[in-house]
Amino acid sequence: MTARMRWLEAFAVSGFVIALGSASAVAQKKYDVGVTDSEIKIGNVMPYSGPGSAYAAIGKTEAAYFKMINDQGGINGRKINFISYDDSYNPPKTVEQVRRLAESDEVYVLFNIVGTAGNSAVQKYLNQKKIPHIFISSGAARFDDPEQYPWSMAWWPGFKNEARIYAKFIQEHYPSKTIGILYQNDDSGRDYLAGFHEAFGPDASKKIRLELPYELTSPTVDSQVVQIKAARVDIFINLGTPKFAAQAIKKIADLGWKPIQFLSNAAASTASTTNAAGVDASRDIISAVYLKDAADPQWKDDEAVKEFRAFMSKYYPDGDQENGTTVFGYGAAKAFVQVLGQCGDNLTRDNIMKQMSSLDLKIDVYFPGIRIKTSPTDYSPIDQLQMVKFDGQRFEPFGSIIDSK
Known part of the structure; x- marks a missing residue:
């Protein structure tokens, strides 16, 4: 083999290795709408006003939790962009805000919309568009129906x-x-x-x-x-x-x-x-x-509740640490961050639903013994109560x- 031939062979091999490496890097990172190397765009609708405004603290707690995660470097290097709009607990307004999030803001997923009526009003639309509609704040049976609505999953006991x-x-x-x-x-x-x-x-x-x-x-x-x-x-x-x-x-x-x-x-x-x-x-x-009540003296020295209080004091000091809605928001955000972390660099909508439909985890602000479990045929994460x-x-x-x- 001549020197020139050896050089060409070496060049071809190195080119193949570089191409393989590039293909591997591309294969490792899979994104859908709302995700980049630096950002994960999350949509949310919350009753910040109106008859359900007692639940507004959920959205505020979640926003604070995601800020904490971003301050810690984000999820696999990506910061969460949490876009949350008010629907006044009014289903037509929920529809309007969800369309805005999906079509104008182009979010990756819809996370923790509050209320049965509002979620029901947007369920068909989000499933038709194949946008994950997850951690739904409702225990209605229609959100545990993977056959008809594979993109919708609740986060309350049925x-x-x-x-x-x-x-x-x-x-x-x-x-x-x-x-x-x-x-x-x-x-x-x-x-x-x-x-x-x-x-x-x-x-x-x-x-x-x-x-x-x-x-x-x-x-x-x-x-x-x-x-x-x-x-x-x-x-x-x-x-x-x-x-x-x-x-x-x-x-x-x-x-x-x-x-x-x-x-x-x-x-x-x-x-x-x-x-x-x-x-x-x-x-x-x-x-x-299923939630620990932070106002309950029995949890005064509980490590998870102490961690929750420390988070609230730093990131949501105006929030009521003894209100179950803030504990709920904290627990849901914590579980969601864990699911996003499990997705790694495969942040497609298909993959997050795959992760959501194979859960087996504990959340430390839930009662001891409560375990979160789902499967492709069971979209009811919380089935145990005290x-x-x-x-x-x-x-x-x-x-x-x-x-x-």
Whole structure:
């Protein structure tokens, strides 16, 4: 072989190695809309105003958490650009803001939109466009339907499953008691009712004497509480969001009525519900939870809660550290960052859904024993709950963790 031939061969080999290296580098980095080498663009809609404004703290906590992550260098070197708009808890406004995020801002994913009605209004649109619609703040059954809606996944316990837990408890401990239910007039409320009816079976019509809805635009639920009391039921099941749940508890106390009370997981917070309703009025209320309550003295020395408080003090000092909504936002953001980290340099929309549908992890601000699990056929991440009773200071846990499935 001549010197020239050897040189050409060496050049060809080196060129092949360089090409292979370049191809490998390209293969290692796969991006979809909203992602670059330096940025991951995340879209969010939150009720910063309107009847659901108690949940605004979720979005503010998440924005603060992502700022902390960015200060620490981001996720695999990429900073999070968190774009969050107000929808006033109004579904038509949710649609408008989601279209803006998808079509104008061109975000990578829609993360943690709050509210069943708003999420329902945008679900079909986001699935048609194949935009991940994840960490949804709702437990409605329609967000655990991977066959019909493969791009939508909730981050709350299923409403039907939660209702089944309460029904099972009532059958065990209060088999002869009658029930009145206050529920929100949307998919969330209807899912809760379906869960109770399925659990009680043929006895449902005898056990449940009255079911009354309220609208998100209603000023109060006082009239519904009065009607349920007039039905002479033994058990009052309160499925309202924190604002309406607190109103109902307070009205029950004002009426001098003393039913056995159950409170939905979404409203089981000392700061946003029981303190607002009145501690004495809230005593002995039963619920089922998965989040640690930062206002609960039992978690005072818990490392995860201490870490949460340190984060809040530095990054969201105006936030209420004892409000369950801030703990929820913190936990959801923490889990989301973990999922994004798992994606590595393959930040395609297909890959994040692959990661979301194969979860098996723990979040340290969730009750010990609660594990997040999903599969391609199971889009319900949180299926375990802890029964609790409010003792005047805290929601005291009793019994063991219950798997709702």
